[in-house]
Amino acid sequence: MIMTASCLIAAFVPIALALLVFRYRQVPGTNLYVVLALLSALFSFSILMQYIMPEYEAKLFWRNVAKIPIFMFPVVGLILSLIYAGLERWIRHWLITLMCLVSSMAIVLFFTNDTHQLMRTMIFTESADLIGIQRTNLNSVFLAYALLLHLFGAAFLLKASTVECGRRRVQLLLLSTAMLLPIISLCMNMIYPEVSTGAAGVILFSQFPSCLLLFWALYRHQVLHIVPFARNKLIEMMKEGIIVLDSEQRIMDYNPAASSILARAGGIEPGNWTALPLPKLLPSAAAWLEAHESRSEMYVELPFGNGEDDPNQAWLAITVTPLISGQGIYYGSLSVISDITGTKKLEQDLRRRASTDGLTGIYNRAGFMERAQRQLSLCAEEEETFSLLLLDLDFFKRINDEHGHQSGDQALKGFVEAVQKVVVHRAMFGRVGGEEFAIALPGSDVTQAKEIAEQIRNSVLDSSMKLEDGQELQLTVSIGGASQSSYVKEDSFQKLYAEADQALYRAKRGGRNKVSF
Numbered sequence: 001m002i003m004t005a006s007c008l009i010a011a012f013v014p015i016a017l018a019l020l021v022f023r024y025r026q027v028p029g030t031n032l033y034v035v036l037a038l039l040s041a042l043f044s045f046s047i048l049m050q051y052i053m054p055e056y057e058a059k060l061f062w063r064n065v066a067k068i069p070i071f072m073f074p075v076v077g078l079i080l081s082l083i084y085a086g087l088e089r090w091i092r093h094w095l096i097t098l099m100c101l102v103s104s105m106a107i108v109l110f111f112t113n114d115t116h117q118l119m120r121t122m123i124f125t126e127s128a129d130l131i132g133i134q135r136t137n138l139n140s141v142f143l144a145y146a147l148l149l150h151l152f153g154a155a156f157l158l159k160a161s162t163v164e165c166g167r168r169r170v171q172l173l174l175l176s177t178a179m180l181l182p183i184i185s186l187c188m189n190m191i192y193p194e195v196s197t198g199a200a201g202v203i204l205f206s207q208f209p210s211c212l213l214l215f216w217a218l219y220r221h222q223v224l225h226i227v228p229f230a231r232n233k234l235i236e237m238m239k240e241g242i243i244v245l246d247s248e249q250r251i252m253d254y255n256p257a258a259s260s261i262l263a264r265a266g267g268i269e270p271g272n273w274t275a276l277p278l279p280k281l282l283p284s285a286a287a288w289l290e291a292h293e294s295r296s297e298m299y300v301e302l303p304f305g306n307g308e309d310d311p312n313q314a315w316l317a318i319t320v321t322p323l324i325s326g327q328g329i330y331y332g333s334l335s336v337i338s339d340i341t342g343t344k345k346l347e348q349d350l351r352r353r354a355s356t357d358g359l360t361g362i363y364n365r366a367g368f369m370e371r372a373q374r375q376l377s378l379c380a381e382e383e384e385t386f387s388l389l390l391l392d393l394d395f396f397k398r399i400n401d402e403h404g405h406q407s408g409d410q411a412l413k414g415f416v417e418a419v420q421k422v423v424v425h426r427a428m429f430g431r432v433g434g435e436e437f438a439i440a441l442p443g444s445d446v447t448q449a450k451e452i453a454e455q456i457r458n459s460v461l462d463s464s465m466k467l468e469d470g471q472e473l474q475l476t477v478s479i480g481g482a483s484q485s486s487y488v489k490e491d492s493f494q495k496l497y498a499e500a501d502q503a504l505y506r507a508k509r510g511g512r513n514k515v516s517f
Contacts, residue, residue: 004048011044014211021215032080033214039069039076040211067110070186071103071142073210074149077179080214081153084175085160086331089250089275099149106142147183154179163329174217181210241337244323245292247330249278261339265304265314291320292333301340315344357431359409360416368430372440373493375428376484379442380492387441387449387483388496390504391419391456394476394512396435403473411465415475418463422455438500446483446517453479453515461513476513480504483517 018037021030046066050059078099082091106119113119119139135143154176161172235242241258243251251273263270268281278285278292284304291298297320304314317338323331357364363371372388379386393415400408412435419437423429428440439456441449457477465473480503482496507516 004052008048011041011048014038014041014044014208017211017215021218030218032076032083033218035076036073036080036214037211039073040208042066043069043073044208064107064110067107071106071146072100073182074146074153075099075103077182077210078149078153081156081175081179084172085156087156087160088252089246089248092275102142102145106145109138109142143186147186150179150183154183171217174213178210178213178217181213185209241335243335243337244332245278245335246332249289249292251276251278251281252332258337261316261337265302265316265339265341288318288320288335291318292335294320295322295324295330295333297321303344313345314339314341316340360412360431362416362437363428363430365430365432368428368432368438368440371428372430372438375440375442376493376496384443385445385483386496387444387446387481388500389439389441389449389453389456389479389481390432390497390500391437391439392478392504392508393435393437394478394508399473403471407473411473411475414463414465415460415477418460418475419456422452422459427452438497444483446481449481449483450515450517453481453517457513457515478504478507478512479515480507481515481517 014037018034018041021037022034043066046062046069049062050066053059053062075096079091079096082088109116109119117136119136119142121134121136157172157176157179161169161176235255238255238257241261242253242255243258243262244253246252252275254273259270259273262268262282273281279289282288285302287300287302291300300318300320302316302318304316317340319336321334321336323334356362356367376386393411396408396411399411412431416429416431416437419429419439423439427442430438432438439452441452444452457479460475460477463475465475480500482499482503484492484496503516507514510516
């Protein structure tokens with residue numbers, strides 16, 4: 001009767017704790033504790049079934065069932081230990097698979113022992129109507145493997161406690177002790193089986209004490225408290241992305257918003273990024289990594305895409321805050337990420353509007369002058385030639401007077417379209433006056449510039465424009481040009497512009513529809 005009560009206590013208390021903790025399942029590590037509690041309950045229940053079952057085969061079956069928690073408890077316990085020791089980066093799929101495979105192999109060998117006798121060679125009845133066995137060397141190897149996993153878990157937690165203080169250190173020490181208790185239980189089962197199989201031994205030398213101590217370490221030290229739960233929930237609900245990097249630039253934690261923002265900006269597939277180095281995930285995040293390595297709070301803006309002309313270009317604003325303990329130990333950084341693509345596109349649009357002619361869509365005077373002067377300086381540095389063309393639409397005032405300003409606007413648009421059929425991509429085209437235009441030709445000498453000017457003149461001459469009243473309008477253009485290949489001085493662009501303006505004046509005085517250099 002006492003034996004039955006002990007087994008029931010050791011079985012149902014972990015189940016109750018698992019149900020209590022399950023509502024906090026979003027807290028990191030909680031699901032693992034639920035698994036550990038259920039494994040502990042299974043172990044105690046299997047001992048109970050061995051005790052109450054009269055048939056030998058049933059007793060042997062439940063003894064084999066007890067091997068499931070014996071070999072799976074250390075695997076889950078080690079993963080839990082790595083999480084609370086701050087070593088999440090070590091948790092890899094291949095490692096979990098390998099540990100589970102070894103434990104599963106041991107369990108299968110126990111269930112099929114009658115066919116090969118690799119795990120036990122003799123079976124006998126112990127006290128309290130429980131079955132005892134004579135272990136093989138392979139059996140001992142698997143038990144040593146389980147003990148080693150427990151030992152590793154305790155060691156990782158103990159090492160992590162040395163750099164912590166206060167409540168956090170106490171919690172890690174309790175967790176480490178909880179990982180050591182199954183080692184004591186297994187050793188007692190092997191050395192003093194008559195003690196461990198008694199009514200007190202079922203409670204003291206099982207996984208039940210470890211389960212209780214784990215619960216105390218988690219609950220008493222507020223891991224399951226509403227404050228961290230609320231904090232985690234808040235981070236998950238934030239529109240801003242949150243990413244935690246360790247000191248080795250590996251991603252340790254991130255919220256759903258971070259996954260969505262980075263996937264959208266960087267063109268990468270959302271997935272499990274835990275322990276993935278940031279440079280591997282985002283090779284273009286050099287500025288972000290520099291802020292991380294600076295170990296000081298910094299703000300960076302990262303562009304993603306192929307420049308301002310890329311319609312899919314994205315911008316992220318990242319505030320990087322170092323994570324440094326009270327003892328000065330640098331753990332990594334916390335990054336808050338905001339998508340500022342809309343703001344940046346608005347800024348680009350405002351800049352474009354400030355430098356673009358609203359009617360024709362090409363550069364206005366200010367935009368053209370700034371960029372052409374900058375391009376002239378670059379050509380000088382690279383020892384390239386530079387040419388400038390000034391264009392004047394002939395008799396434009398007459399078009400406005402005879403056909404109206406709406407027809408005049410239509411003529412300007414048609415003229416720009418005719419010119420754009422000729423000018424190369426590198427050339428800059430701008431409207432510098434009412435009917436006056438300018439074209440900068442970097443890398444073109446005087447011969448090439450004259451050839452381009454003639455092509456433009458012919459393109460405008462060949463294009464006839466049909467007005468709204470049905471009349472056809474023939475456009476012509478006068479072009480003046482100047483080239484420069486010598487060293488560029490501060491006032492070289494102004495001089496070049498003046499020379500082209502004089503050439504344009506000569507073309508107009510020569511009868512219009514002409515090119516002059």
